[in-house]
Structure formats: C-alpha cells, structure tokens
Amino acid sequence: MDINIKIGDRIRELRKRKEISQEALANLAEVDRTYMTKVETGKRNVTVKILEKIIIALDTDFGTFFNNNEFKK
Amino acid sequence: MDINIKIGDRIRELRKRKEISQEALANLAEVDRTYMTKVETGKRNVTVKILEKIIIALDTDFGTFFNNNEFKK
DNA sequence: GATGAAAAGTGACTCTTATGCCGTTGCACA
DNA sequence: TGTGCAACGGCATAAGAGTCACTTTTCATC
Numbered sequence: 001m002d003i004n005i006k007i008g009d010r011i012r013e014l015r016k017r018k019e020i021s022q023e024a025l026a027n028l029a030e031v032d033r034t035y036m037t038k039v040e041t042g043k044r045n046v047t048v049k050i051l052e053k054i055i056i057a058l059d060t061d062f063g064t065f066f067n068n069n070e071f072k073k
Numbered sequence: 074m075d076i077n078i079k080i081g082d083r084i085r086e087l088r089k090r091k092e093i094s095q096e097a098l099a100n101l102a103e104v105d106r107t108y109m110t111k112v113e114t115g116k117r118n119v120t121v122k123i124l125e126k127i128i129i130a131l132d133t134d135f136g137t138f139f140n141n142n143e144f145k146k
Numbered sequence: 147g148a149t150g151a152a153a154a155g156t157g158a159c160t161c162t163t164a165t166g167c168c169g170t171t172g173c174a175c176a
Numbered sequence: 177t178g179t180g181c182a183a184c185g186g187c188a189t190a191a192g193a194g195t196c197a198c199t200t201t202t203c204a205t206c
C-alpha cells in the first residue's frame with residue numbers, strides 16, 4: 001500500500017484516539033486545516049519536518065508513530 | 074536535535090552496518106550520490122517517499138528504522 | 147611523511163512539487 | 177436550516193528533488 005496512505009491512516013487513528021477534529025490537530029501542528037485533510041487521505045507526500053509537527057501535535061514520537069504493523073515489512 | 078540530522082545519522086548508522094558506500098546506497102535507492110550525502114548530513118528535508126526508497130535500500134522498514142532511542146521523546 | 151585513489155562533502159543551479167490558502171460542496175444532526 | 181466537520185479543486189509561492197563541477201577527507205601503500 002502507498003506509504004502516504006499508510007501515514008494518513010495512522011494519523012487519523014491517533015487523532016481519533018485523542019478525540020479531536022482535523023482542524024484542532026491542524027492548529028496544534030500549525031498547518032492548514034485543508035492540508036491536514038489531504039495528508040490524512042494520503043493525497044500529500046509530506047516532508048519529515050511537517051510529519052514531525054503532526055507527530056508532536058499528536059503528543060507522540062516517531063518511534064511510537066511507526067511502531068505499528070503497517071510499517072513492518 | 075534537528076529531525077533531519079537524526080534521520081541522516083540513522084541512515085549512516087544502518088549504511089555502515091551494511092558496509093556499503095554512500096554511492097552504493099544511492100544507487101540502490103535510485104537517488105543521486107551527492108543527494109545522499111546531503112541527506113546523511115541532515116542538509117535536506119526529505120519527503121516520505123524518498124525516505125521510503127532509502128529505507129528499502131537499507132533492507133529495512135519504517136518500524137525498524139525509527140525503533141531507536143533518538144526517535145523516542 | 148608523501149602520494150594517489152576512493153569516498154564524502156559543497157555550492158549553485160534548474161525543474162518539480164510540497165505547502166498554504168482560497169472558495170465551495172457534502173454530510174450528519176440538532 | 178444552521179452549525180460543525182470533512183473533503184475537493186485550484187492557485188501562488190516556497191522549498192524539495194535532481195544534477196554538475198569542484199573541493200576536501202580518508203586511508204592504504206609506498
């Protein structure tokens with residue numbers, strides 16, 4: 001599966017777990033609300049810096065974010 | 074520490090473990106040799122797709138790549 | 147120590163794409 | 177029928193991807 005879709009799915013999963021909206025997460029990560037939609041739906045190929053902002057906004061870290069079966073070969 | 078430097082360091086670590094040159098890794102990942110240098114030294118803010126190519130070239134996966142103390146908060 | 151080759155790093159450049167920001171739409175539900 | 181949330185398309189601009197000529201470092205061998 002496409003890596004951007006996997007990442008979008010993972011962001012959505014962690015966001016729902018926190019019970020916040022895309023807009024709230026976007027504000028925490030300091031990115032645009034409509035951009036966050038595109039990231040979650042796998043339509044954007046994000047850079048590491050942006051992904052870091054989102055991961056921090058989700059109150060987690062890269063190790064935890066990628067510690068998921070979808071990211072194991 | 075800057076996330077791009079952390080990632081560059083991690084790539085270097087795994088590359089050395091495989092005992093191959095930047096050029097060899099660059100060829101495997103299908104990126105330019107000088108581009109690989111810049112990634113390893115943290116001078117590029119790579120996109121997820123490029124990082125994926127490098128991770129695959131290193132014969133690993135995202136889960137393993139980020140399963141490292143540098144990526145835990 | 148000198149020397150040469152392989153490996154790694156740098157600066158500058160073009161081309162491509164990520165990012166930020168619009169307006170608008172669809173949906174659920176009070 | 178209005179409000180919150182999510183998704184879409186398009187555009188401008190900033191920044192990433194890709195490449196080249198050149199320099200510096202590394203290191204084995206003399």
